[in-house]
Every structure is written in structure tokens, then in C-alpha cells.
Amino acid sequence: MAVIRDVMPAFELYQPSSVADAQKLLEQHGPDAWVLAGGMDSFDWLKDRIRKPKVVVDLSGIEELRGVRTTGDGVEIGAMTTLTEAVNHPIVKQKYGLLAEAAEVVASPQIRNQGTLGGNVSQDTRCWYYRGGWPCYRAGGNICYADTPEGRNREHAILQADRCVAVNPSDTAPALIALDAKFVLRTPKGERVVDAEDYFIGPEIDITRLHILQPGDLLTAIRIPSTWAGAQFYFEKVRDRNVWDFPLLNVASAMVLSGGTIERMRIAVNGAAARPLRLKAVEDSVRGQPRNTATGEMAGKLSVRGAVPLQFNAYKIPLMRNLVKRAISGVEEATWTS
């Protein structure tokens, strides 16, 4: 398969200055339009000539999509806010440190300066068969090249695989799920607000997308309610290269304690499935439990129930078990006793 790198295919470039204009363009061009946020994912696709959109709608000129604003109940972060802006924003740092922690470990400083929060949660999977332009399920074909005995699947899914075994690579997504964030979408039918966890979809629902955005839709902002502001947060990302890499797995949790007891908690992992997974069973099982090693181990074991390893990614099962344990019992308590 011939791949001409670094020379993008010709497309019509639109640079709207308002959300209304952007949405009108997206509606007008439907599936032919490509939404360009920071470009960190888009330019890979375009330069590799795997995707050849007729129209690119560049959102970088829309000021209303930028910035962190306080609201009556928390904060609203524009989808085009860069990861660096999110990391450095005082309110985010002070009250929603989980997001700051997660955004700070995305890729490299240069990429965080250019990459946006909306782009980070909406980026496509890193499965190289798919990104290499192979006609896999996710590309509209009828095979998963990664889920074969010979397939290179070290980074792929251990949970909820359905024909495709690609995973979601976002670091901020699990943090936003743990913070109970709401995603604000502008659709042809009007504004729609969805829970962070409902923004993402698995292959069983739509094998060609990682999120619910349809042609014509636009993610405009992410609202974080104050429900979990100032809670005890935990974020950990495991990657091959600590200076700059996508996660093999990550975990994000927000916990409210009453004495030494877990009063309530939200926890999510990413890199384990095609969508970031909120671990509701874990949340329910630790509610009212003491925050200690035993609870962490119990939660870790529960989190990987139903996991099915592929040929080369069985390591993800103990890894996820341990990350969940650490998120609950704390790093210093996280040595396995069993």
C-alpha cells in the first residue's frame, strides 16, 4: 500500500470565527468535513493520506471555544483550550487537580501547547493496523488484524472487545469521567449535554468511531461540576517511554473520605477498552469500606473481572489490577500481598 507521507491531500480549508459558522459548515458538508482542533491527531491522518476529507474546518479562530470559565456550579472549559492552559489554570489546579495531573502527562510540552482538551478526548485510536490504512473493521472492512494469533496487540484491549480490539488513548478522558464532567455538544438539532462516560462508545455500538459525534456535530465545551472539587484525586499513567508516549493504561479516581472510610468514589481507566471505562462495580464495592490495602486488592481484582487477554497483552490484567489498587489504597500501600 503506497503511503505518501508529509504531503497532505488537497482540501478546502474553512476557518470560521464563530461556533455558529463552524456548525453551519459542518452541517453543510456532513461526512465530507473534517474537524481540525489542535491538529495533533488530524495531521497524522492527513499527511499519511489515510484520510482524504474534501473539507477541513479549522476551529482555531473561534475564541468562544477557548478558555476556562467559572460557572455557578464548577467550571466550563472550552473545547479548544490547550492542554497547557488547562494544566496551568489556577482553578483547575486548585479544585480539579485530577484533570491538571492527567493533562500534564499527555505527550510532550510542545504537543500540550498545541493540543486541545476537546481534541484529546476526541482523538482516534492508535492501533497501527488501523492507522496504517489497513481495511480493518474500524476502517469499514471486515477483519481485525490485531486480534489474530500473529497480530501485534501488546497495546490493545483486554475488556469489552467486540471484533475490533483497539483502545482509546486519551489521558484526560478518565479524569473527566472521574470528575463527573459533562460534554456540551452542538448538533444540528440544538445543544446537547452528555455525561463524560456517555460521550465515548465501544465497537459494539459503532465500530468506526470512539465517540458519539456524528457528522455535523461539534464538541464545544466540557463542564466540570463542583461535586468532586477538592476531593482526593489519584491519577497514574503507565507508558513505555515516560517522556512522551500514549498510555498503556491509566487510572483516574476522585474519592471523598469520612475518617478512614470511603464515603463515595468515582474511578475510571483508559487503555483497557475502546472506550474509557468507568468502574461502577468498583465504586459500589468500596463505598463504606476502609481505605486500606485489603479494599484496594478487592477492588483491583474486581476491576479485571471479565478481562480477556490477547496474544501479547496479558500483562495489562495485573497492571490494571494494580493501578486500581493504588488508586484506592494509595501508592505506599500498593504492594501485593497475594
Add this chain to the structure above:
Amino acid sequence: MDFLEWATSPWGQSVPIHIAWFLIWVAVIAGLLFLIVHATYVMYFAKPREFAADDSSAVPASIPKRVPRHSLVARMFHWIMAASMFTLLFTAFLPKVGLQFNWVTYHWIAGAVLSVSIVFHIIHASFWLDFWSIWPDRIDLDDAQKRVRRFFGMPAPPPRKFAKYPLENKLFHGVIILCGLSVILTGVFMMSRVRTIFFPRNPYLFSDMTWGLMYVLHGLAGVGLIALVMMHVYFGLRPEKRAITKSMIFGWMDRDFYLEEHDPERWKVETASPPPTSNRIEGRGLTDAG
């Protein structure tokens, strides 16, 4: 206009991957057009049906009031197959037209139910039912010729009454066999591409081209079934066919309908047995093909 979607395999080979999904709408529109044309024809243009006089004047007295047509087992097969067929069609095509849900698991489970029920039906029909009653015979073809000539106003004697199944029913059954076996055989192999309880995954069972053609055949037969099922449901609901539909529920049809439409010489009803009930039917012959 491309009827198939193609892709380039990792080895640079151009391979079909599936049918173009607009064919779903082609099948739906074709089915709807058939219904409209047929309903219009029956309502405004059709002449009353006329059959050749039969010499069965001695027969009627021995015909029971309720003529047994489908055994309980045959009816159960029909309705299980119908349920699995609807599940298969909805789970296959609704996601393609925008209704997104977790369809794969339901689809292969319904496919497994359909496959098992068809295997059962083949065995049941081969050894316990009158296997040949659903296949067209020479009289059907002669009568079809007469009906066509009369339709076009050409001279021809009236056709004989039907055997257990009218020719249209037999032809429909034949087409359903073709489409049904196509989706089942390809579907069984396709199950090796997804995680099921039946086989270990093996996407390399065939070459990319063979797999592609298999998906195409599965899709073509699938969209064909959309139109066929629409027609079948339509005929099942038509007033003049209600007796036949009722027989697929209760197992018997009225004596009057039997004598009006069927030739006792061609479809011999067992009269020695006690009057049948809906739970105890001794009918012979295949079911209507779905």
C-alpha cells in the same frame, strides 16, 4: 454506482468487503412497490378466480370441519424461524441506517437459532412430512401456463385447484431456501471472525478475497430477505389468505376454504382420524416456507 464496497488488502489486492448499504433501501422500496402494485391489482383489476371443476363430489362428506394442515412441531418451527429471522434482519440493518445498539451478540445468537431450526426442519421434512408437497410438480407448471394465458386474455381452460400449497407458495419457499441457506452457510463461517461460544476465532480461515465474497453473498441474501419477508408478511395479512395464516397458528383450516381452493385429489386429507384440535394435529406436508 457501486453495488459493492471494495478495499485494498495489506497485500495490495483489491477485494470486496461488503455490499453497498444503499441496497437496503433498494430492497425496502422493491418490497413496498410489490405490495402496492399487488394490492392495487387485486383491488381494481383482478378477476374472480376460476378453477376447473373437479370430480370430487363424493369427497366432501368425508372432509372434517377442520382440515389439519400444519402439525404443532411444524408451526413451532415456523414461528421460531420467524422470530429469529426478524431478529437477524433488525440487528443486521438497523445499525446500518443509524440506530446504534449492541447488535453483534444478538445477531449471532439469532443466527445460531435459525441455523439449528433449519437443520431440524430439513430432517423433520425429509423423514416425517410429505417432502415433495412443497416442490412444484408438473400439474403446477401446466396450471401456471394456463393462468398466465388467461391473465393475458388468451384462450386456456381454467387451472385445477391447488394441492396443499399453491405454486406461488412453493416458489417463495424455493427462493427462501436459496437466500436462507446463503446467509446461514456464510454466517456460520463468519462466526469464526467474532468471539462466540462455538469456535476459536480464526480470521485467516480463507483468503481476503474469499472472505470478501462471503460477506457480499451474506449481504445480498440478507437484503433479499428484507423484500421477501415484507412480501410474506403482506400475504399473511391479506384477507383472502387469512385462512392460511390462521392454519399456521391453530394448525387447521376451514373445510369450506379447503374445498374452495384445494383439490382433494392432490391434497388428500386423512379423514379416519378423530376431529383434530389445535393441540393435536395430524397434518402432512411442509410448512409454508416461513
